[in-house]
Amino acid sequence: MAPHQKPDMRIFRGHFSLDEISLRKIFMVQLNSIFCVKQHLLKYLPTLIERASFNDLKNAIIENIDDIKIQLLRMEAMYQLLHETYSPHKCLGIKSITLEAFITNRDLHLSDLENDLTMLIHLRTLENIEITCFEVMHDIAAALPNKELDMMLKQNLDMAKDSQRLYKLITKEYLH
Template sequence: MAPNTPPAPDDAFLKQIFLHHLTRIYNGKRFLQQRTDDLIKLASFKALELAVSEFGGDVKNQIERMEEIYELIGEKPSPEVCNPIRSIVKDEFCLDHEQTIPLLNDLDLMLYLQVLEHINITSYRMLIMIAKLLKYDKVKQLLTENFDESADNDKLFTLIAKEYITD
């Protein structure tokens, strides 16, 4: 028996899917923006503090782009229903405040920030595909900029982790 492939969604349903995922990532980014200063304080070494600060600036830029996207498509963000980012960040990534080796907490902090960026990268990728189908050219460009920033942050945290481990 051959698996059934669902029919392609129409534009109205595609927009509904688009808004659902855009709202999730938007609310997640807003939550992160509120926590950036706390995340910076968790870093033990200056290089990581600077990277988390840069990450916070990128989060702010991404939120602004998403607000522009809402305007472009004539929508407003809906209230938070489910925020997977909140679940990951809750309790400051469950970092061990009793940890006597700062490097371990820093590596955990980078791990969780990279997990968040991977969620963002995947979400932006899906949103870009849907924006292309809906012929939202300017929206697609804004999402691509957000995607690129998230990918760059992921690489930055990888480089810092490598520096910590190999130097």
């Protein structure tokens, strides 16, 4: 094979598909994880409102908090649909990302605008993580028999994408 050629991709066409019990187990792990993340963000995001200097950024964070509350309500409904309860997670990855951003901004002695842009980079990173999680959960839910679950995940995914777009628009304000 020439050095610039990629090896042929193997497409499994479902030969390794998981059964419903396995899919549900993985779905619950992810639901518990994103639920923990969203609860953490409800505590963390208000501190960013206080530190933001641009009113549009403050308002975007407030809107995101309101969206998170709705997303959590939908996730609580998912637990009910599945006859499950939230199993607490530590969500250490997200907590460390938020702590690192907080410490970095404080230690660098940034101007207000520099702080806002750094905050936006951080917020967009968090939204990307949430979007990926909701996309995977949506894919898993599509393979499960409960279509209501699929619909609620699509709504949460759409809200996360809307937040991401808003943060991206605000970011551009700092760059022009």
